[in-house]
Amino acid sequence: MYIAGMMVGIVGYGRFGRALGGLLEEAGVPYRALDPVADIPEPHRAPSLPALIADATHLVVAVPVAHMRSVLQQMSPHLRPEQLVLDVGSVKVKPVHAMAEVLGTRVPWVGTHPLFGPLSLAMAERPLRVVVCPNPLHPAAAPEAIRFFERLGCEIIEQTPEGHDRVMAHTHALTFFVAKGMVDAGSGLDVPFAPASFQALSRTIQLVRSDAGHLFSAIQHDNPFAREARGHLLEALGNVHRELDALPAGAPPSDAPPLTLPTLDSGLPELHETRELIDQLDQELVELLARRAELSRRALRTKAEAGQPVPDPAREEAMIASRRAWATERGLEPDGVEAIFRAILRFSRRDQHRRG
Structure with missing residues (x-):
């Protein structure tokens, strides 16, 4: 309506x-x-x-x-x-x-x-x-x-417009600048594997590769503060490059902060760190469930507009079969993964009913 x-x-x-x-x-x-x-x-x-x-x-x-x-x-x-x-x-x-x-x-x-x-x-x-x-x-x-x-x-x-452009110069513009440099250098393109640390840049690199050009141009040339931000970054990278060249092999930078571990009541820092990582992953899982629910609602609206029946048992069983195959490839127990995804499907139906 x-x-x-x-x-x-x-x-x-x-x-x-x-x-x-x-x-x-x-x-x-x-x-x-x-x-x-x-x-x-x-x-x-x-x-x-x-x-x-x-x-x-x-x-x-x-x-x-x-x-x-x-x-x-x-x-x-x-x-x-x-x-x-x-x-x-x-x-x-x-x-x-x-x-x-x-x-x-x-x-x-x-x-x-x-x-x-x-x-x-x-x-x-x-x-x-x-x-x-x-x-x-x-x-x-x-x-x-x-x-x-x-x-x-x-x-x-x-x-303010000026405040916005200053923030974007040091975030959006620099991110695209680094990604464009990596694209032009051929870094990380079509590699058979990459470390997790690279994944944060991977999506931006794909955006730069697929962009028609005007977005990158606007970010760099139409932002009055982008050139200054690029200059500061290049200067900092140049300093890092020179410092690394001047260091003896295997020696840490002289101004590097010492590595310290937090004081933990349990006395088991590895356990504390692992639990924190699990909490972070669980939070990401909840965010992913929210995004999946939105996509399910979008699919429901599309079906309704096209006059297609909402329940699709064949699609659901094909989806479960593919998830079981993914679990096997990852060394996970397929029955357990199937149970999780069937629970997700029930969650999606309840969400659609609640919002419908």
Whole structure:
């Protein structure tokens, strides 16, 4: 069921615009989209920019930062003071400056950055967080943007454009910078095995490899603080490299902190550490169960829309058989693993019934 009175217009239906459309549909928020090169489903396709803007209460500009100003200039003559314009770029200083110049005080606008993307939505990762930058020119704009994203199930972080870009320069930009360097160096690509310590970078490397290029460019070139952050990192890495070259073989760095073990009441540090690791894994298992439940609910909605029967015994038995095979490959007892997954299936059914 759609939320009465709200109509979202999405300008730009690339990877994020399409993902946002799916999130809006799940939340029951109607939307239309416009993109000259994207394949937009017929029920959501707007015939023109004026037609898209005419019906919208909220307009989300989901275009590369480099195109932001020109798109806003095309939109401006058709916008009304009762509408709200939001950008969703991964940097904030430049888009906010463009909206201030083009829209000014005539039309409410606010800079936002959803800290999620198509992959995290597809994997049902939660929570979904969004940075919202308060706008002194339109004090009511940020609160309305917060209400909009909260309707989509998002958590809100308020931050200034400059504060946002500084944080992203030292996190998002540096992560992609390191991953791009590893891609270009051929590090960790198509290897038969890799240590667990590498897995944290592996996903980012895959994102960089699959990205069309504009996201990496925006993160590095459109963030005014990214170059400084890259410079600091390169300087630090250069210092580490020189220090390692200067050390005799096998000698630890002189300024390395001594390795200390916490004082443990049990007197068994290995046991304490193992229990902490088990607690961490159990927490991850609960988070994975929450994500799996969300994916199950998504599958249920898809079946209902397609008119397919919800119970699928053949699919469930095939799934159990594959999990038993995985257990055997890992040296686990298949009957025990089967019991766990049958319990998960019962949990999913109860969750669907409770929410249905």
